[in-house]
Amino acid sequence: MIGTDGFTTSQLIGMLIAASLYLLTYLSFVRLLRHWRNWHSPTRSSSLVTAGLALATVAHISLSSLGISFLALILAVGFIACLFSMIAAPAIAFKPTAPRPVVEFFAKHAETTGLCMIPPAIFVGYMVPNPKLLGMLVTAAAIELVWFLRNRGVARKSYPFEKNDLLVLKTQANGNVAGFAKQHSISELKISQNGDISWLGCNKNSLPCPLSHYLHRLGLNTPPCCREHIADLGRFVAGCLQDIGAIHWIDGGTLLGAVRENGGLLAWEDDIDISVLLDDDTTWEKLCSSLSRRGAKDGYYVDVFKEGGFITVSYDKPRTWPFRWERNRMRGEIHLDLVSYRYAENNGQPVLERQLLKGAMPVMESGWHGVPVDIILPTSTINFLGPNIPCPNQPEAFLQILYGDFGSAELTYVDENAAKNRADIDLEHVT
Numbered sequence: 001m002i003g004t005d006g007f008t009t010s011q012l013i014g015m016l017i018a019a020s021l022y023l024l025t026y027l028s029f030v031r032l033l034r035h036w037r038n039w040h041s042p043t044r045s046s047s048l049v050t051a052g053l054a055l056a057t058v059a060h061i062s063l064s065s066l067g068i069s070f071l072a073l074i075l076a077v078g079f080i081a082c083l084f085s086m087i088a089a090p091a092i093a094f095k096p097t098a099p100r101p102v103v104e105f106f107a108k109h110a111e112t113t114g115l116c117m118i119p120p121a122i123f124v125g126y127m128v129p130n131p132k133l134l135g136m137l138v139t140a141a142a143i144e145l146v147w148f149l150r151n152r153g154v155a156r157k158s159y160p161f162e163k164n165d166l167l168v169l170k171t172q173a174n175g176n177v178a179g180f181a182k183q184h185s186i187s188e189l190k191i192s193q194n195g196d197i198s199w200l201g202c203n204k205n206s207l208p209c210p211l212s213h214y215l216h217r218l219g220l221n222t223p224p225c226c227r228e229h230i231a232d233l234g235r236f237v238a239g240c241l242q243d244i245g246a247i248h249w250i251d252g253g254t255l256l257g258a259v260r261e262n263g264g265l266l267a268w269e270d271d272i273d274i275s276v277l278l279d280d281d282t283t284w285e286k287l288c289s290s291l292s293r294r295g296a297k298d299g300y301y302v303d304v305f306k307e308g309g310f311i312t313v314s315y316d317k318p319r320t321w322p323f324r325w326e327r328n329r330m331r332g333e334i335h336l337d338l339v340s341y342r343y344a345e346n347n348g349q350p351v352l353e354r355q356l357l358k359g360a361m362p363v364m365e366s367g368w369h370g371v372p373v374d375i376i377l378p379t380s381t382i383n384f385l386g387p388n389i390p391c392p393n394q395p396e397a398f399l400q401i402l403y404g405d406f407g408s409a410e411l412t413y414v415d416e417n418a419a420k421n422r423a424d425i426d427l428e429h430v431t
């Protein structure tokens with residue numbers, strides 16, 4: 001039986017199955033990226049599901065009643081491997097390590113790299129008469145085109161630079177801000193004809209600024225838009241926790257900023273840390289369902305990592321399922337880490353402990369990381385970006401455990417040369 005455009009009905013069904021299998025593989029893969037974005041390896045179960053779907057896609061395309069087509073096999077595997085490597089680059093680049101030029105190149109062009117796979121897809125689709133392969137290529141090309149178009153042309157508000165931010169920018173740029181912006185493709189930097197420098201800020205509808213790259217690799221300060229959104233995110237989550245009566249406090253770099261910057265953010269802050277105590281009143285399930293419900297209602301993306309006992313809440317709006325996971329392709333993100341603690345005993349002493357390591361927090365008998373209860377409870381309050389917010393009972397003692405001598409300006413994760421360039425400014429700022 002002949003179907004439309006010269007394909008038989010069975011060929012059309014084969015194309016449709018290939019398209020569906022590719023779509024499922026793609027969705028499973030972009031969901032997997034959430035782990036890399038949070039500096040963790042993907043779980044075994046989610047890796048196996050993605051690998052199984054990819055295998056089913058390739059097997060469906062290369063196997064037929066005539067046997068195996070090695071050409072279709074090689075083309076399908078090669079295409080998926082190349083495209084998925086590009087898609088994964090921004091998530092892999094989230095963790096600051098030694099420079100990885102290839103990963104960083106693809107991360108830098110995350111909105112457009114998928115498009116460069118369209119010409120080879122058209123060429124292969126035209127040259128190789130395999131309807132199932134064609135079904136996969138057309139689906140992949142359509143997804144990449146939609147991803148590109150969706151991220152185009154969102155209006156942005158212009159922000160002026162604060163004195164210290166501008167000083168750091170000019171120092172890292174060695175005085176040539178225009179050249180620096182061009183060299184590193186910093187599209188947010190705008191220089192007027194009279195030399196005024198401003199920043200085209202991110203917002204709920206645009207892609208977030210690539211904070212990790214600007215802060216850790218280039219050694220810049222947190223852009224003004226992101227600082228505003230970080231504060232907004234902190235207020236949103238603290239408000240949710242207060243509403244459900246959860247015991248919570250600011251943690252890590254956020255507490256460090258509140259103590260050392262008199263209620264402000266660290267100049268190079270890339271996220272916000274809040275911790276919450278799980279007990280009989282605030283269970284993990286209650287916490288997750290409350291935050292997910294409020295996030296969906298108020299426009300914040302909530303992602304739950306049960307295996308690590310933490311939740312990330314991001315400033316970007318959650319999109320409709322199943323495409324909500326496509327956000328993991330974004331190069332930037334403004335997010336809050338909400339880490340859970342529990343009551344425990346260590347060598348007979350009451351402690352509060354968490355699964356994830358923070359700073360130099362000691363290892364407990366359980367293998368988790370913890371501090372004596374009285375360092376944190378009962379919580380106190382501290383000025384943080386205006387209003388008071390809960391903090392550990394002994395904030396200085398807590399910071400001492402995490403960071404040792406926390407009074408000195410130490411840039412964590414920032415590229416060695418970029419950190420050296422700005423060292424004098426930071427020394428002057430802190431002292």
Ligand SMILES: [Zn+2]
Pocket residue numbers: 201202203208209223224225226227
């Ligand atoms: Zn921003």
